Amino acid sequence: AQKITQTQPGMFVQEKEAVTLDCTYDTSDQSYGLFWYKQPSSGEMIFLIYQGSYDEQNATEGRYSLNFQKARKSANLVISASQLGDSAMYFCAMSPWDRDDKIIFGKGTRLHILP
Amino acid sequence: DAGITQSPRYKITETGRQVTLMCHQTWSHSYMFWYRQDLGHGLRLIYYSAAADITDKGEVPDGYVVSRSKTENFPLTLESATRSQTSVYFCASNRKNTEAFFGQGTRLTVV
Numbered sequence: 001a002q003k004i005t006q007t008q009p010g011m012f013v014q015e016k017e018a019v020t021l022d023c024t025y026d027t028s029d030q031s032y033g034l035f036w037y038k039q040p041s042s043g044e045m046i047f048l049i050y051q052g053s054y055d056e057q058n059a060t061e062g063r064y065s066l067n068f069q070k071a072r073k074s075a076n077l078v079i080s081a082s083q084l085g086d087s088a089m090y091f092c093a094m095s096p097w098d099r100d101d102k103i104i105f106g107k108g109t110r111l112h113i114l115p
Numbered sequence: 116d117a118g119i120t121q122s123p124r125y126k127i128t129e130t131g132r133q134v135t136l137m138c139h140q141t142w143s144h145s146y147m148f149w150y151r152q153d154l155g156h157g158l159r160l161i162y163y164s165a166a167a168d169i170t171d172k173g174e175v176p177d178g179y180v181v182s183r184s185k186t187e188n189f190p191l192t193l194e195s196a197t198r199s200q201t202s203v204y205f206c207a208s209n210r211k212n213t214e215a216f217f218g219q220g221t222r223l224t225v226v
Contacts, residue, residue, distance in 0.1 A: 006157075033212060033213075033214075035214055035215075037217075043203070043219070043220055044217065044219060044220070045205060045207075045217035045220075047214045047215070047216070050213075050214050052212075091157060091158065093158075095212075097211075097212050100163075100165070100171065101146055101165065101211060101212070102148070102160055102163045102171075102173060103148060103160070103207070103209075103215055104160060104174075105150070105157050105158040105159075105160075106157055107155065107156060107157035108157045
C-alpha cells in the first residue's frame with residue numbers, strides 16, 4: 001500500500017532563510033508522480049510542484065525545488081529565501097501512474113515564517 | 116467560469132440526515148476525487164472516479180456514497196450523517212498523470 005510520511009508537524013523559520021520540508025513515501029510502483037501543495041490559512045489547496053519518478057532532474061518552480069532521492073524514497077520540498085507569505089500548511093502527495101491513479105496525501109507540515 | 120466548484124461552502128445538518136455535497140468541473144478531467152480534511156490526519160481519500168460510471172473506494176469510504184453519471188459532476192452523499200463526519204470536504208480533479216486541482220472546500224458540521 002502507498003504511504004506518505006511527513007515527520008515535521010510544525011516548523012519555525014526566520015524570514016529570508018531557506019527551508020526544507022521532509023517527505024518520504026512508500027510504494028512498490030515503478031512509475032509515479034510526486035506533488036507538493038500549499039494550504040494557506042484561507043483554506044484553498046494550491047499546487048506548487050511536481051516530480052515524475054523517471055525524471056532525472058530535480059523539479060524547480062521559482063523559489064520551490066523538489067529534492068528527489070529515488071533510492072531513499074524521499075521528495076523533500078525546498079523553499080529558498082522564505083517570505084512571510086510562505087506561512088501555511090504544506091502537503092506532500094503521490095500518485096501511481098500504472099495502477100489506479102489515486103492521489104494519496106501526507107499529514108502535512110505547518111510552516112511558520114518569523115519576521 | 117472554468118474550474119472546479121463545490122457547493123454548498125458551509126453546511127450544518129443533524130445526525131441521521133442525508134446530505135449531498137456537490138462537485139462540478141468544467142475541464143472535462145477524467146479523474147475526480149473526494150477528500151476529507153481533519154486536524155492531525157491531513158487529507159484522506161474517501162472515493163475517487165476514473166471516468167463516468169467508474170468509481171472506487173479510497174481510505175475512508177464508510178458512510179459515504181458517490182455517483183458519476185456525467186464526467187463533470189461527482190456528488191458525495193452522506194446517507195445518515197454522524198458527528199464523526201464533521202469535517203472539511205475537498206473535491207479535486209485531474210487528467211491522468213498530472214497534478215490535481217481542488218475546489219474551495221465544504222465545511223460540514225453534523226450536530
